Amino acid sequence: MKPVYITHTSAIIPQHQEAGALLEPLIPDERQRFAVIEPDYTTVIPPMQLRRMSRVLRMGVYTGMDCLRKANLARPDGILTGTAKGSMTDTEKFVKELKSYDETALNPTPFILSTYNAINGAIALQTGATGYNQTFVHRGSSFEAALYDAQLKLHTVQDPQHYLVGCFDELTEEYFHIKDKVGYWKKDRDNSLPLWQQNDSPGSIGGEGAAFFLLSNHSDGAVAAIKRVFTFYNTGNSAPLASIQGQIEREGWTAADADLLVLGYNGDPADDPCYDQVRNLLGNKLPVLGFKHLCGEYETSGGFALWLTCQLLSGNDLPEAAWYQKPAGQDFRPRKIVYYNHFRGVNHNLVLLEGL
Structure with a gap:
């Protein structure tokens, strides 16, 4: 596909976004969670x-509208989003009211707002x-599925069109507590050491977080091109290396062409080996940009990763703590970028990007 x-991005993240001091000072997590x-919003x-x-x-609404405002665009030609949980707050509120009111005289508003497409x-x-x-x-591939669908739609049109593509997920107290019970979160993290x-x-x-991107089929004013999006399902604790290499070769790239890896190291010994395997495949000396130590682990964290990559391509300097493996030199502007992320070994995602 083409x-x-x-062309434009916007995000709500657990870190600072001040101009000239992106991600500084870095905010560490407390209670093993990022908010x-x-x-x-007004x-x-x-x-x-x-x-x-x-x-x-x-x-979600703020981030999407802010992205359109930055582009000075009144309305997009299409809106595509990915989410794993939708509004957990409204879902939990509705379920609690089911019990409190014995399934009678329920307020329909929390149910309406809890739907994924709200x-x-x-x-x-x-x-x-x-x-x-x-x-x-699509759980851990929700955002990447939205990206892929946008590419499919824009591939079929000739006139300039702009699609608003984004993702959003929140972390509530109840959800955090439930996942803590099944061992999702670290118990003994040392904040003085990097997560990996x-x-x-x-x-x-x-x-948690929200991120939106304005995608176009024309390159005017663009900061990056999405060349290929691919998802893999349920490959376990092994990265689908043959498929990843095949997708890279189908794009006409070789492993030696990559300038930057964006990998989702999250500090979990069950998850990190997949990222080591991809590094071994493409080269251990490549710069590696991490992101989950800045935003936390959630299903649509790929939106934060893509937003962070766009900040780098737009000329913003990232603090040293953002890098798993820092590039040599001061003015690093990668050309060919490989993003790989997975969620719990079930949903694996690959995005090939090119800096402009």
């Missing part, structure tokens, strides 16, 4: 609408967009 181009730094969302929105709905609908209503609108709920140096104990860090 590449699609990233996003929420912006002033700059984008009317206050009367804001008061009726749940937390993740605010995050954010897509809210953005479409606010912008008047009547084009293609799709939400993907602590894979001698099980678990990772809980995370």
